Amino acid sequence: MNENLFAILRSRFPTDSSTVFIETNCGQLMTYADMLSRSGQYANALIDLGLSPGDRVAVQVEKSLESLILYLGVVRAGLVYLPLNTAYTISELKYFLSDSEPGLVVCRPDREEGVRAIGGEARVKTLENGGKGGSLLALVDAASTSFEDAVCSGDDLAAILYTSGTTGQSKGAMLSHRNLSSNAAALAETWAFTARDRLMHALPIYHTHGLFTATNTILHAGASMIFLPKFDAEAVISLLPQATSMMGVPTFYSRLLQCETLTRECVEHIRLFISGSAPLSPEVHAEFERRTGHAILERYGMTETGMNTSNPYDGARRAGTVGFPLPGIELRIADPESGNELKQGEIGSIEVRGPNVFEGYWRKPQKTLEEFRDDGYFITGDLGVIDDKGYVNIVGRDKDLIISGGFNVYPAEIEAAIDSLAGVAESAVIGIPHPDFGEGVVAIVACKPGSLLVEDDIITPLSDVLARFKQPKLVFFVDALPRNAMGKVQKKEMRDQYADMFKGTKT
C-alpha cells in the first residue's frame, strides 16, 4: 500500500469531486477536482525541475491558495516540504538554508536576489504574494495536471519544520508520512469532522497548527475550508455564519471577544471552536462561553509531535486543561531526571509515544538521542500534571520553571492567580537572577483597557492565595505581552529585558 500522506488523504476525498475544498474571502473557489489537478501540476513542475524523492523544498511565501497547493504538490511528488516563517529576514534564512540544503527554494520575487546569494546550490523559484505570479507559477501553469502520487513508505519524510527556537538554536523536526497521516486520522475522529464541515482557517501555514492540524484534518474528512490570508477579527466574524468550526490560537479568541459584533447569532452554525499552540486562559474560556454559548475545546501539541491531547468532544471541556491523550498516543508524567513514571497528581516531565512522534532532528543525531528515553518516549520539554479526572494540565515549559530559594515555582499557577484579579488582561511570570534566592519571581502584567493598576494591586491579593516563595517580588506593567505569530508569549525576550532587575538587591 502506498503510505504517501496525500494518497492516504485522497482515498478519503468526497466521491463527488465538484465538492468545494476551499473558498477564500476574495471570492476564489477551489473544488476537490481543481485541487487534484492543480497539485498534480505542482508535482509535475517540481519533478521537471530535476528534484527527486527526499529532496527538500524550502518555501518562504505568503499564505495563499497557491502556496497551500504547493505543499500538496511537494508531498505528492515524494519530496520534503520545508516551510519557513514569513517573518524571517535574509540573514536568518541563511542558517535554515545551509542546515537543510534544499534542492529548491521558493520565495517572493523581491527576495529572489537575496536568497540566491545565500542559497548555495539550491535552485530558486518565485511565487508572488497572493499566488498571482512568479517563475514557479509559470512552470506550474504549463505542466500536466495528471500525476501519479509517488510511492512512499510510512517512514519516509514528508516535511521538515524548524522549531521556533525560543530557548536555543532552531532545529529541523523531521516528520514522516505516517506521523502526519496518523495525526489527521486521530483528530478527524476525536473532533468528529465530516464532509459537512467547513473550517474557518485564519492561521498561518508555515506552522504545524495551520498546515497540518487544520489542513490535513479537513482533507481527511473530505471537508472544506474558508481560507483567510491572515487573522482579522471583523473579517472572521463576518464569515463565521458560513462556517461549522474554527481552529485558532488563544489570541484569536481574546480578539474576537473585543468585537461587539461577536454575537450568539453569528455562531449559530458553528459546532466546534478549538484552541491551541499556547495556553487559553480560563477567563477567556468563560467569557467566550458566556458570550456565544460555546465551550472552546483546548488541545495540546507541538511541532515535533503534532497533536498529543485534546479535551473531549462529548464530555466536559475543562478550562485550563488540555484533556486526554488522543487515540493511539501514550502520555506519561515522568521524573525529569530518571524518566520513571510519577504518581497521578505529581508534577513532572510530559513524555509521549506514538505514531505521531517525529523521526528526530535533522542532522542532529546527538540532540535527538538526548530528547528520547530508551523506551521510545519523547521528552516534550513541557511540565505537567494529570488531575483526578485524568485531564492533563500544563504547568509550563521545563526551561521556564523558576527555582526560587530552592523551591520550584510553576509560572502557570501564578499567572492564573494574577489573571483572575480585577482589571488584569493578561500576565506572564518569569524568573530573574537574584543574589539571594537564585531566581526571583517577577510578574509582567497587562491591564484591561480603562483600568490602571499598581504593584500593590497585584501583590496584596496574592499574599492570601499563594505561598510566600511563589509571590512576585516585582511587578512590571506593559500594554501587551510580547507574543510571536502563534500567540506564544516570548518569555526569553522578557527574561533578557528584565535580567538586571535584582542586581544590587541586598541579601
Ligand code: AMP
Ligand atoms: P510549537 O512547536 O511551536 O507548536 O510549540 C509547542 C509548544 O507550545 C508546546 O511544547 C507547549 O509548550 C505549547 N503549547 C501548545 N499547545 C498548548 C496549550 N494548549 N497549552 C499550553 N501550552 C501549549
